[in-house]
Amino acid sequence: MAKPKVAFYWCASCGGCEEAVIDLAEDILKVVEAVDIVFWPVALDFKRKDVEAMEDGSIAVSFINGAVRTSEQQEMVELLRRKSGLVVAFGSCSHLGGIPGLANFWDRNAIVNRAYLTTPSTDNPDKVIPQVSYETEVGELTLPEIYDTVNSLDQVIDVDYYLPGCAPPPDLIMNAVTAILEGKLPPKGSVLSPNKSLCDTCKRNETKPEKLLIKEIKRPYEILIDPEKCFLEQGLLCMGPATRGGCGERCIEGNMPCRGCFGPTDQVKDMGAKFLSAFASMLDTNDEEEIKRIVDTIVDPAGTFYRFSLPSSILKRRNMKGI
Protein backbone atom coordinates (compact mmCIF):
# COMPACT_ATOMS: atom_id res chain seq x y z
CA MET A 1 0.00 0.00 0.00
CA ALA A 2 1.27 3.49 -0.87
CA LYS A 3 2.44 5.49 2.12
CA PRO A 4 0.75 8.83 2.86
CA LYS A 5 2.63 11.75 1.33
CA VAL A 6 3.89 14.46 3.68
CA ALA A 7 5.41 17.89 3.00
CA PHE A 8 7.30 20.34 5.19
CA TYR A 9 7.71 24.00 4.33
CA TRP A 10 9.45 26.95 5.93
CA CYS A 11 8.15 30.54 5.65
CA ALA A 12 9.25 33.49 7.85
CA SER A 13 10.87 31.83 10.85
CA CYS A 14 14.26 31.14 12.42
CA GLY A 15 14.48 27.52 11.28
CA GLY A 16 14.05 26.15 14.81
CA CYS A 17 10.89 24.31 13.74
CA GLU A 18 12.92 22.41 11.14
CA GLU A 19 15.32 21.49 13.96
CA ALA A 20 12.35 20.31 16.01
CA VAL A 21 11.66 17.64 13.39
CA ILE A 22 15.25 16.46 13.74
CA ASP A 23 14.79 16.55 17.54
CA LEU A 24 12.45 13.59 17.13
CA ALA A 25 15.76 11.68 17.30
CA GLU A 26 15.23 7.94 16.61
CA ASP A 27 11.46 8.53 16.34
CA ILE A 28 12.15 10.22 13.00
CA LEU A 29 12.90 6.72 11.65
CA LYS A 30 9.34 5.66 12.56
CA VAL A 31 8.00 8.72 10.73
CA VAL A 32 10.13 8.08 7.65
CA GLU A 33 9.00 4.45 7.65
CA ALA A 34 5.33 5.40 7.87
CA VAL A 35 5.20 8.29 5.38
CA ASP A 36 6.66 9.39 2.08
CA ILE A 37 8.23 12.85 2.43
CA VAL A 38 7.63 14.49 -0.94
CA PHE A 39 8.76 18.05 -0.23
CA TRP A 40 11.14 19.42 2.42
CA PRO A 41 13.34 22.19 0.96
CA VAL A 42 15.63 22.42 3.97
CA ALA A 43 16.58 18.73 3.80
CA LEU A 44 15.61 17.18 0.45
CA ASP A 45 16.18 18.25 -3.14
CA PHE A 46 12.60 18.58 -4.37
CA LYS A 47 11.63 21.70 -6.29
CA ARG A 48 8.52 23.82 -6.52
CA LYS A 49 7.81 22.39 -9.97
CA ASP A 50 7.70 18.91 -8.40
CA VAL A 51 4.88 20.06 -6.12
CA GLU A 52 3.13 21.84 -8.99
CA ALA A 53 3.16 18.56 -10.94
CA MET A 54 1.36 16.65 -8.14
CA GLU A 55 -2.38 16.06 -8.24
CA ASP A 56 -4.47 18.41 -6.13
CA GLY A 57 -5.12 16.88 -2.70
CA SER A 58 -2.48 14.18 -3.20
CA ILE A 59 -0.31 15.22 -0.22
CA ALA A 60 -1.90 13.82 2.95
CA VAL A 61 -0.56 16.57 5.18
CA SER A 62 1.65 19.64 4.89
CA PHE A 63 3.39 20.93 8.00
CA ILE A 64 4.06 24.62 7.42
CA ASN A 65 6.17 26.65 9.82
CA GLY A 66 6.81 30.39 9.81
CA ALA A 67 4.67 33.46 9.28
CA VAL A 68 3.78 34.75 5.81
CA ARG A 69 5.46 38.02 4.86
CA THR A 70 6.51 37.70 1.23
CA SER A 71 4.78 37.04 -2.08
CA GLU A 72 6.80 33.83 -2.52
CA GLN A 73 5.64 32.50 0.85
CA GLN A 74 2.04 33.31 -0.05
CA GLU A 75 2.35 31.50 -3.40
CA MET A 76 3.94 28.46 -1.76
CA VAL A 77 1.37 28.09 1.01
CA GLU A 78 -1.46 28.52 -1.48
CA LEU A 79 0.13 25.83 -3.66
CA LEU A 80 0.57 23.46 -0.70
CA ARG A 81 -3.00 24.12 0.44
CA ARG A 82 -4.26 23.08 -2.98
CA LYS A 83 -2.15 19.94 -3.04
CA SER A 84 -2.84 18.84 0.56
CA GLY A 85 -5.67 17.10 2.36
CA LEU A 86 -4.59 18.59 5.68
CA VAL A 87 -2.51 21.64 6.53
CA VAL A 88 -0.96 21.92 9.99
CA ALA A 89 0.35 25.30 11.16
CA PHE A 90 3.59 24.16 12.77
CA GLY A 91 5.04 26.34 15.52
CA SER A 92 4.32 29.78 16.96
CA CYS A 93 5.11 31.87 13.87
CA SER A 94 2.74 29.92 11.66
CA HIS A 95 0.15 29.58 14.45
CA LEU A 96 0.09 33.22 15.63
CA GLY A 97 2.58 35.26 13.60
CA GLY A 98 5.39 34.71 16.11
CA ILE A 99 8.54 36.75 16.58
CA PRO A 100 8.65 37.81 12.87
CA GLY A 101 5.18 39.24 13.50
CA LEU A 102 6.68 41.89 15.78
CA ALA A 103 7.60 43.57 12.48
CA ASN A 104 3.96 44.70 12.45
CA PHE A 105 4.99 47.43 14.87
CA TRP A 106 6.64 48.91 11.75
CA ASP A 107 6.06 48.69 8.00
CA ARG A 108 8.02 47.49 5.00
CA ASN A 109 9.74 50.81 4.25
CA ALA A 110 10.82 51.38 7.84
CA ILE A 111 12.25 47.85 8.05
CA VAL A 112 13.99 47.85 4.66
CA ASN A 113 15.45 51.31 5.27
CA ARG A 114 16.72 50.25 8.66
CA ALA A 115 18.23 47.02 7.38
CA TYR A 116 19.87 48.45 4.24
CA LEU A 117 20.56 52.09 5.10
CA THR A 118 20.73 53.07 8.74
CA THR A 119 22.12 50.31 10.96
CA PRO A 120 25.48 51.33 12.46
CA SER A 121 27.23 48.53 10.58
CA THR A 122 25.71 49.36 7.17
CA ASP A 123 28.23 50.28 4.46
CA ASN A 124 26.01 51.17 1.49
CA PRO A 125 27.18 54.49 0.00
CA ASP A 126 25.07 54.05 -3.15
CA LYS A 127 21.96 53.38 -1.03
CA VAL A 128 21.16 50.17 -2.89
CA ILE A 129 18.03 48.44 -1.62
CA PRO A 130 16.50 45.23 -3.01
CA GLN A 131 14.03 45.62 -5.90
CA VAL A 132 11.25 43.24 -6.89
CA SER A 133 12.43 43.47 -10.49
CA TYR A 134 15.76 44.59 -11.95
CA GLU A 135 16.86 44.67 -15.58
CA THR A 136 20.38 43.43 -16.30
CA GLU A 137 22.34 42.73 -19.50
CA VAL A 138 21.33 39.09 -19.19
CA GLY A 139 17.66 39.77 -18.56
CA GLU A 140 15.30 40.57 -15.70
CA LEU A 141 16.19 39.50 -12.15
CA THR A 142 13.35 39.19 -9.67
CA LEU A 143 12.93 38.91 -5.92
CA PRO A 144 9.81 38.16 -3.88
CA GLU A 145 7.88 41.19 -2.66
CA ILE A 146 8.07 41.90 1.08
CA TYR A 147 4.63 42.74 2.46
CA ASP A 148 3.84 45.62 4.78
CA THR A 149 2.12 43.26 7.21
CA VAL A 150 3.18 39.87 8.55
CA ASN A 151 0.34 37.30 8.71
CA SER A 152 -0.20 34.06 10.57
CA LEU A 153 -0.82 31.08 8.26
CA ASP A 154 -4.59 31.02 8.79
CA GLN A 155 -4.81 34.65 7.71
CA VAL A 156 -3.63 33.51 4.27
CA ILE A 157 -4.97 29.96 3.78
CA ASP A 158 -7.41 27.58 5.45
CA VAL A 159 -5.62 25.70 8.27
CA ASP A 160 -6.81 22.38 9.67
CA TYR A 161 -4.72 22.07 12.86
CA TYR A 162 -2.20 24.01 14.92
CA LEU A 163 0.90 22.59 16.57
CA PRO A 164 1.98 25.32 18.99
CA GLY A 165 5.39 26.20 20.39
CA CYS A 166 8.71 27.80 19.64
CA ALA A 167 9.49 25.15 18.62
CA PRO A 168 6.80 22.45 19.09
CA PRO A 169 8.18 19.79 21.47
CA PRO A 170 8.93 16.31 20.05
CA ASP A 171 6.20 14.53 22.06
CA LEU A 172 3.49 16.84 20.67
CA ILE A 173 4.85 16.35 17.14
CA MET A 174 4.80 12.57 17.53
CA ASN A 175 1.29 12.67 19.02
CA ALA A 176 0.11 14.73 16.04
CA VAL A 177 1.78 12.47 13.47
CA THR A 178 0.34 9.38 15.18
CA ALA A 179 -3.17 10.92 15.32
CA ILE A 180 -2.96 11.79 11.61
CA LEU A 181 -1.72 8.33 10.62
CA GLU A 182 -4.40 6.62 12.72
CA GLY A 183 -7.12 9.03 11.61
CA LYS A 184 -7.84 9.95 15.24
CA LEU A 185 -7.87 13.71 14.91
CA PRO A 186 -9.88 16.17 17.01
CA PRO A 187 -12.30 18.62 15.33
CA LYS A 188 -10.87 20.79 12.56
CA GLY A 189 -9.32 24.00 13.88
CA SER A 190 -8.03 22.40 17.10
CA VAL A 191 -4.74 23.35 18.68
CA LEU A 192 -2.98 20.04 19.30
CA SER A 193 -2.09 20.72 22.93
CA PRO A 194 -4.16 20.69 26.16
CA ASN A 195 -6.64 23.55 26.49
CA LYS A 196 -5.54 24.73 29.93
CA SER A 197 -3.21 27.42 31.12
CA LEU A 198 0.44 26.79 31.84
CA CYS A 199 -0.07 27.91 35.47
CA ASP A 200 -2.46 24.95 35.93
CA THR A 201 0.39 22.48 35.54
CA CYS A 202 3.30 24.59 36.78
CA LYS A 203 4.73 23.29 40.01
CA ARG A 204 5.42 26.86 41.18
CA ASN A 205 1.68 27.61 41.08
CA GLU A 206 1.34 27.26 44.86
CA THR A 207 3.56 30.30 45.30
CA LYS A 208 1.76 32.41 42.68
CA PRO A 209 0.65 35.64 44.33
CA GLU A 210 -2.95 36.86 44.49
CA LYS A 211 -1.51 40.36 44.68
CA LEU A 212 1.81 41.61 43.37
CA LEU A 213 3.53 43.29 46.28
CA ILE A 214 6.59 44.15 44.25
CA LYS A 215 7.28 47.73 43.31
CA GLU A 216 9.04 47.18 40.02
CA ILE A 217 9.35 44.60 37.25
CA LYS A 218 12.79 43.08 36.82
CA ARG A 219 14.45 41.31 33.92
CA PRO A 220 15.86 37.82 34.56
CA TYR A 221 19.51 38.89 34.42
CA GLU A 222 18.99 41.48 37.15
CA ILE A 223 18.27 39.10 40.05
CA LEU A 224 19.26 35.72 41.40
CA ILE A 225 16.15 33.71 40.56
CA ASP A 226 14.71 31.42 43.23
CA PRO A 227 14.11 28.09 41.42
CA GLU A 228 11.08 27.21 43.59
CA LYS A 229 9.04 30.41 43.61
CA CYS A 230 6.59 31.72 41.01
CA PHE A 231 8.37 34.24 38.79
CA LEU A 232 5.62 36.81 39.29
CA GLU A 233 6.23 36.62 43.05
CA GLN A 234 9.85 37.53 42.28
CA GLY A 235 8.92 40.53 40.13
CA LEU A 236 9.63 38.80 36.82
CA LEU A 237 7.04 38.80 34.04
CA CYS A 238 5.88 35.25 33.37
CA MET A 239 3.25 34.80 30.66
CA GLY A 240 1.99 31.54 32.25
CA PRO A 241 -1.45 32.94 33.22
CA ALA A 242 -2.21 33.77 29.56
CA THR A 243 -0.46 30.81 27.91
CA ARG A 244 -1.70 27.38 26.86
CA GLY A 245 -0.01 24.45 28.62
CA GLY A 246 1.46 21.35 27.04
CA CYS A 247 5.07 22.38 26.53
CA GLY A 248 6.27 20.46 29.58
CA GLU A 249 7.07 23.80 31.27
CA ARG A 250 10.35 23.82 29.40
CA CYS A 251 11.40 27.35 30.30
CA ILE A 252 10.17 27.11 33.90
CA GLU A 253 12.26 23.95 34.35
CA GLY A 254 15.22 25.93 33.04
CA ASN A 255 14.47 28.62 35.68
CA MET A 256 13.28 31.13 33.06
CA PRO A 257 9.82 32.74 32.94
CA CYS A 258 7.39 31.67 30.23
CA ARG A 259 7.45 33.97 27.18
CA GLY A 260 4.12 32.72 25.86
CA CYS A 261 5.15 30.72 22.80
CA PHE A 262 2.23 28.25 23.04
CA GLY A 263 -0.25 31.06 22.52
CA PRO A 264 -3.57 31.42 24.32
CA THR A 265 -6.15 28.84 25.32
CA ASP A 266 -9.34 28.51 23.25
CA GLN A 267 -11.24 30.85 25.57
CA VAL A 268 -8.84 33.77 25.01
CA LYS A 269 -9.18 35.99 21.96
CA ASP A 270 -6.24 38.31 22.57
CA MET A 271 -3.28 36.93 24.51
CA GLY A 272 -1.64 40.30 25.24
CA ALA A 273 -4.90 41.74 26.57
CA LYS A 274 -5.44 38.61 28.68
CA PHE A 275 -2.01 38.93 30.27
CA LEU A 276 -2.48 42.67 30.81
CA SER A 277 -5.77 42.05 32.60
CA ALA A 278 -4.22 39.24 34.73
CA PHE A 279 -1.28 41.50 35.53
CA ALA A 280 -3.49 44.50 36.36
CA SER A 281 -5.66 42.42 38.69
CA MET A 282 -2.55 41.45 40.66
CA LEU A 283 -1.29 44.98 41.24
CA ASP A 284 -1.71 45.81 44.92
CA THR A 285 -2.65 49.45 44.44
CA ASN A 286 -5.41 51.59 42.99
CA ASP A 287 -3.24 54.65 42.85
CA GLU A 288 -2.93 55.69 39.22
CA GLU A 289 0.50 57.24 39.60
CA GLU A 290 1.82 54.12 41.35
CA ILE A 291 0.32 51.83 38.66
CA LYS A 292 1.94 53.96 35.96
CA ARG A 293 5.25 53.88 37.79
CA ILE A 294 5.21 50.07 38.04
CA VAL A 295 4.10 49.62 34.42
CA ASP A 296 6.87 51.98 33.32
CA THR A 297 9.41 49.54 34.75
CA ILE A 298 8.38 46.99 32.09
CA VAL A 299 10.84 47.17 29.23
CA ASP A 300 8.96 47.01 25.88
CA PRO A 301 5.49 46.06 27.20
CA ALA A 302 3.91 45.67 23.74
CA GLY A 303 6.78 43.48 22.53
CA THR A 304 6.59 41.44 25.74
CA PHE A 305 2.83 40.88 25.90
CA TYR A 306 2.47 40.29 22.15
CA ARG A 307 5.85 38.61 21.63
CA PHE A 308 4.39 35.69 19.69
CA SER A 309 0.88 36.81 18.84
CA LEU A 310 0.76 40.33 17.38
CA PRO A 311 -0.46 39.43 13.83
CA SER A 312 -3.26 37.23 15.20
CA SER A 313 -4.24 39.67 17.97
CA ILE A 314 -7.03 42.23 17.84
CA LEU A 315 -4.32 44.89 17.32
CA LYS A 316 -2.75 42.98 14.36
CA ARG A 317 -0.41 45.85 13.51
CA ARG A 318 0.54 49.40 14.38
CA ASN A 319 -1.13 52.08 12.33
CA MET A 320 1.82 53.80 10.65
CA LYS A 321 -0.17 56.70 9.22
CA GLY A 322 1.28 59.97 10.39
CA ILE A 323 4.46 58.39 11.83
Ligand code: SF4
Ligand atom coordinates in the same frame (compact mmCIF):
# COMPACT_ATOMS: atom_id res chain seq x y z
S1 SF4 B 1 3.09 32.66 36.50
FE1 SF4 B 1 4.71 31.36 35.63
S2 SF4 B 1 5.93 30.62 37.39
FE2 SF4 B 1 3.97 31.44 38.18
S3 SF4 B 1 2.65 29.64 38.29
FE3 SF4 B 1 2.24 30.59 36.29
S4 SF4 B 1 3.65 29.54 34.86
FE4 SF4 B 1 4.36 29.07 36.96
Ligand code: SF4
Ligand atom coordinates in the same frame (compact mmCIF):
# COMPACT_ATOMS: atom_id res chain seq x y z
S1 SF4 C 1 7.32 27.80 29.14
FE1 SF4 C 1 6.20 29.24 27.79
S2 SF4 C 1 7.77 30.09 26.38
FE2 SF4 C 1 8.63 28.24 27.36
S3 SF4 C 1 8.15 26.56 25.91
FE3 SF4 C 1 6.46 26.63 27.43
S4 SF4 C 1 4.90 27.97 26.47
FE4 SF4 C 1 6.82 28.31 25.37
